Amino acid sequence: MSTDLKQNSSNPGSGTTESQGTVTHEMLKQVLLTGTRPGRSGPLSASATFCWRALLKIKHVPEQMLDVTMFPIMFTLMFTFLFGGALAGSTAAYLQFLLPGILVQSIVFITVYTGFGINTDISKGIFDRIRSLPVWRPSAIVGALLADTVRYLIAASVILVLGFILGYRPEGGLAGVAFGVVLTLVFCFSVSWIWTLLGLVLRSPNSVMGVSMMILFPLTFASNIFVDPATMPPWLEAFVSVNPITLLVTSVRGAMDGALALGDVALTLAASLAFVVVFAPLTMFIYRRKH
Amino acid sequence: MNVLPDLRRASLGQGQHYPMENTGCYNFLDPWYSFMAPQGAVHDMKHHEHALAAIEAFGLERHFGTTKAVDGVDLRVERGSVFGLLGPNGAGKTTLVRILATLLLPHAGTARVFGHDVVNEPDEVRSRISLTGQFASLDEDLTGSENLVMIARLYGFDRKAARERAMFLLDSFGLSDAADRQVKSFSGGMRRRIDIAASLVVTPDLIFLDEPTTGLDPRRRNQVWSIIRALAAAGTTVLLTTQYLDEADQLTDRIAVVDHGRIIAEGTSGELKAQVGNSALHVRVARAEQRQSALRVLENVLNTTVVPGNDAFSCHASVEDGAIAGDAMISLAKEGIEVTDFSLGRPSLDEVFLALTGTTATEEAHA
Numbered sequence: 115m116s117t118d119l120k121q122n123s124s125n126p127g128s129g130t131t132e133s134q135g136t137v138t139h140e141m142l143k144q145v146l147l148t149g150t151r152p153g154r155s156g157p158l159s160a161s162a163t164f165c166w167r168a169l170l171k172i173k174h175v176p177e178q179m180l181d182v183t184m185f186p187i188m189f190t191l192m193f194t195f196l197f198g199g200a201l202a203g204s205t206a207a208y209l210q211f212l213l214p215g216i217l218v219q220s221i222v223f224i225t226v227y228t229g230f231g232i233n234t235d236i237s238k239g240i241f242d243r244i245r246s247l248p249v250w251r252p253s254a255i256v257g258a259l260l261a262d263t264v265r266y267l268i269a270a271s272v273i274l275v276l277g278f279i280l281g282y283r284p285e286g287g288l289a290g291v292a293f294g295v296v297l298t299l300v301f302c303f304s305v306s307w308i309w310t311l312l313g314l315v316l317r318s319p320n321s322v323m324g325v326s327m328m329i330l331f332p333l334t335f336a337s338n339i340f341v342d343p344a345t346m347p348p349w350l351e352a353f354v355s356v357n358p359i360t361l362l363v364t365s366v367r368g369a370m371d372g373a374l375a376l377g378d379v380a381l382t383l384a385a386s387l388a389f390v391v392v393f394a395p396l397t398m399f400i401y402r403r404k405h
Numbered sequence: 406m407n408v409l410p411d412l413r414r415a416s417l418g419q420g421q422h423y424p425m426e427n428t429g430c431y432n433f434l435d436p437w438y439s440f441m442a443p444q445g446a447v448h449d450m451k452h453h454e455h456a457l458a459a460i461e462a463f464g465l466e467r468h469f470g471t472t473k474a475v476d477g478v479d480l481r482v483e484r485g486s487v488f489g490l491l492g493p494n495g496a497g498k499t500t501l502v503r504i505l506a507t508l509l510l511p512h513a514g515t516a517r518v519f520g521h522d523v524v525n526e527p528d529e530v531r532s533r534i535s536l537t538g539q540f541a542s543l544d545e546d547l548t549g550s551e552n553l554v555m556i557a558r559l560y561g562f563d564r565k566a567a568r569e570r571a572m573f574l575l576d577s578f579g580l581s582d583a584a585d586r587q588v589k590s591f592s593g594g595m596r597r598r599i600d601i602a603a604s605l606v607v608t609p610d611l612i613f614l615d616e617p618t619t620g621l622d623p624r625r626r627n628q629v630w631s632i633i634r635a636l637a638a639a640g641t642t643v644l645l646t647t648q649y650l651d652e653a654d655q656l657t658d659r660i661a662v663v664d665h666g667r668i669i670a671e672g673t674s675g676e677l678k679a680q681v682g683n684s685a686l687h688v689r690v691a692r693a694e695q696r697q698s699a700l701r702v703l704e705n706v707l708n709t710t711v712v713p714g715n716d717a718f719s720c721h722a723s724v725e726d727g728a729i730a731g732d733a734m735i736s737l738a739k740e741g742i743e744v745t746d747f748s749l750g751r752p753s754l755d756e757v758f759l760a761l762t763g764t765t766a767t768e769e770a771h772a
Contacts, residue, residue, distance in 0.1 A: 137598070137628065141577040142635035148573070149608030151532070155561040163558040167544065167551075174546045174587060239542030243603070246506050248532040249559050403510060 157250035164257020168231075169264060181227060182269040186220035190276055193340065201341060206281050213277045214367040215339035218298055220273055221266045222334060222359065225302050226326035228262050229309030233319045245401075252398055259306050263299050270295045286372035293374070294366035297382060301362050304386035307393035314400045333359050358385040459484045459611050459642040460505060464514035467500055467666075474500040475511070476666035482659075484519075484610075487633070487643040489653035492663035493758070498646040499539060501663070502613050505644070506536045519610060535604035536613045542600060545589035549580055549599050552588060556606045574602040594625030601632055611642040618652060630656060650757055662761060669761050678752065685756045686722045686730055688737070689746035693717035699742050706733045712759065723756055724749075 155163070172179060193212055198205030232255070235241045244254050274291065284291050309326055316322045336350065337343075337359040343351045354360050361382045368375040460482035467475040474497045482488040490498045503509040505516055507527040515522065521529035536542070543552045553571035562570055575581045578598045583591060591599065597617060604612055614633065618626040633656050636643055647653050653660045654674045662670040662677065670677055686707070690699050696713065700720055703711045707729060711722040724730060730749045737744055752760075 137578055137632050137635070139631075139635040139638060142632065143639050145574060145577045145602075145605050146608045146636070146639045146641065148570075149605055151607045152561040152563075152566065154532075155559055159561075160559055163555055166558075167547065167555050170551055171544075171546050174548075238545065239538040240544050242503070242506075242508055242536060242538050243542035243556075244559075245508055246531055246534065246536045247556070247559050248528050 155249060157253055157256075160249040160253035161257040161260060164254050165260040165264075166257075168258050168261030172261075172265070178227075179265075179268070181224055182265045183272050185223070186216075186269045186273045187276055189220050190216050190273055190280075194280065197340065209277065209280055209282050211367075212340065213273070213282045214294060214370045215337075215363050217270060217273050217277075217294070218359065218363050218366055219334045219339050221269050221298055221302050222305065223330060224266060224269055225262070225306045226309055226323060226330065227265075228259060228306045229311075229313030229316075229322045229326060230319050231258060232310055232313035233316065233322045236314070237319075251401065252394070255310050255397065255401070259303055259310075262306060263303055266299055266302055267295070270298065284370045284372075286368075286370045286374070290369045290372055290374070294369040297365055297369065297379065298362065301358075301382060301386050304389040307389055307397055311393050311397045311400065314397060333357060338363050358382070361385060458482065458517075458520075459486070460488075460516065460518055460644065462505070462514065462516040465501065465504060465511045465516055466513035467504060467509060467511050473497075473666045475504065478514070478666070478668055480516075480661065480668065482642065482644060484642055485640050486658040487637045487645060487656055489657035489660040490644065490646040490663050491648075491650060491653045491660050491757075492646075493648060496663040497666035498663050499615055500666075502536075502615050502644065502646060506534055506613055507531055508536075533610040534613065535607075535609035535611075537600045537604045537615065537617060539615045539619065543588050543596075543603060546587060548585050548587055549575060549591070550584040552599070553603060553606060556603050560607045562606075570606060574605065575599075578602045593621055594628060597621060597625070597629055598632070601629070609641065611644065612636060614643060614645045616646050616648065619648065626652075650752065654751075662757060664758070664762055670757075677757065680760065684724050684727050684730075684749050685752045686724050686733070687714075687719065687746065687748045687750070688721075688733075688744060689714075689719045691718075691743035691745050695742045696720060698740060699737060699744075702736050702740050702742065703733055706736045718745075721756070723752060723760055 190213070193216060194205050194209050198208030198212075202208035202211060235244075274295075286294070308329075309322070312322050312325055316325060336354055337357050338354060339359070343354040343360070346354060361378055362385075364375060365378040365382045368378060458481050460480055462478055462480040465475050465478040465480075466473065476497070478497075478501060480501075490501065492498050500509065504511050505518060505523060507523050507530050510524060515524070517523070518530045519533050521533075523530050544555070547555070550568075550571050553574055554567045557567035557570045558564070572581070572584070575584045578601070580595060580599055580602070583595060583599075588596065588599065601614070601617070617633070618629050621629065630652070633643060633645065637656070643656075645653070645657060657674065659672065660674055660677055661668045670680060672680075686703075688699060688703065690696050696718060700711050700713065703720065703722060707722055707724055709722055709724065711720050713720050727749050730747075734744070734747055737747075
């Protein structure tokens with residue numbers, strides 16, 4: 115034992131920026147003696163910890179905030195000024211119609227980063243470390259999704275503030291807007307389970323992005339986000355009317371316009387629930403078996 | 406730092422027990438207990454035997470596609486021992502560790518860690534083990550202390566205790582300067598240390614170290630060795646994988662040599678070396694055309710197989726008794742064979758493999 119101590123102390127730091135690597139038996143013994151296991155962390159606290167981890171990433175990698183700030187701004191400005199005049203006679207009138215829809219679209223698009231993040235984790239060692247801890251299994255994913263909800267909230271605020279500056283006035287008032295945003299967050303949390311599944315199954319972060327976009331583009335554009343489906347051919351109108359994004363947009367638009375349609379809200383929540391019921395267990399099944 | 410004395414006193418107060426007993430999980434299996442309680446002794450002994458082994462595996466198999474990464478492994482690792490899995494890249498060591506650490510399901514066979522089945526009781530297993538993977542198993546974007554706090558929180562420490570534990574670990578591993586730096590900026594040696602520190606947030610009963618020194622320079626390798634020795638001295642069971650015979654030899658109580666997903670030899674390093682021959686003899690002749698006669702002379706004197714080396718000049722043999730090498734040198738000189746290099750050394754992993762399988766580890770890795 116003492117020889118090791120000598121070996122260590124005869125190894126002074128090389129003078130570089132590297133920290134001194136002297137680990138003595140005595141110190142390690144104290145580490146081991148004091149490593150008493152506290153009570154197990156509960157599902158909530160474990161999820162909160164994973165959520166905290168994801169939020170720290172925003173602090174350390176601020177570039178990723180572009181997705182939740184610049185993209186929503188671009189989308190809103192582009193669609194309002196590009197199509198507003200042609201579709202609704204004036205950009206002001208179109209904005210009144212578009213804003214709830216563009217809010218939904220922007221946030222739904224950001225959900226794909228969930229799968230991207232999980233896939234990135236898998237390619238690093240951290241995934242193994244997390245999976246070898248005695249914690250409630252879904253907490254890693256639930257925590258990440260909760261942190262994403264914070265990102266969605268930021269995107270929503272950006273769009274609402276921008277909309278307000280451009281002249282959007284919600285007739286549903288603050289309560290209507292808040293209800294619309296919360297409903298969107300619930301829906302996006304549920305939809306994210308599809309991407310977590312893809313994140314676990316697909317090989318690379320880029321393929322996750324590709325496949326997610328392939329699903330999202332038709333779903334968001336073939337909806338009532340940009341135009342009234344009444345002008346579409348019957349087959350497309352039929353698709354649009356059962357598209358869950360349409361249900362969500364109708365509900366959010368209703369809430370923000372002050373004409374809440376409870377039937378649509380119920381259907382949106384049912385669709386959200388269905389996503390979770392189908393994709394959460396599938397995700398967890400794969401997560402357990404992932405090698 | 407200032408939390409330490411209290412905690413230490415608290416755990417010492419329980420009766421000067423060392424970490425293994427600290428978990429309090431095995432009191433009923435304690436050897437003394439079964440010794441003193443003759444009723445139901447048979448029953449107790451059965452449990453006792455399970456309890457003695459940190460790892461018991463029978464017929465483990467795992468394949469990826471058509472490749473059998475683990476192909477019928479039986480393994481027994483005693484509590485408190487340091488056990489080495491020795492083999493070249495791709496031998497199946499990591500797959501085996503991942504099965505034992507509940508990260509991968511076996512396709513056949515069973516494995517128990519402290520008596521708990523890795524497939525059916527993964528949480529029981531997880532709460533007794535720690536895993537340090539081949540690559541930094543931390544979040545590279547987060548700082549050193551954030552990573553440790555996160556792991557401590559996941560183990561159930563409250564916020565304050567988690568922070569204190571993290572600071573104490575960073576201190577003990579000489580990383581307090583780097584506490585607030587992102588892990589991605591750490592050097593190789595620092596990464597390895599924080600990785601091991603992360604595995605000791607809660608004192609594990611068994612720690613898996615998957616190639617802990619691969620890619621480290623000799624000084625940093627010595628640091629890791631010293632940590633592993635300290636772990637062993639403190640009574641933690643260690644399962645270590647390595648590509649270096651030297652490392653297994655220095656650190657472990659028992660070694661299993663792994664090749665193509667199978668354990669092809671197992672024993673103490675002394676036992677293994679006895680199978681291989683205690684020493685390796687390397688001879689290099691000056692002229693290539695003399696090698697054939699050198700091979701013949703050496704085989705006569707050493708009374709063992711002498712293998713030609715990769716180039717045209719060298720030949721190798723493993724010898725039981727180093728003294729015989731002197732005779733070999735004299736015989737070569739008598740035959741007029743000019744020798745440029747004549748050395749007797751410890752067998753390398755390649756030579757162990759050669760002796761056990763007939764191919765060298767390096768050839769395997771390239772195959």
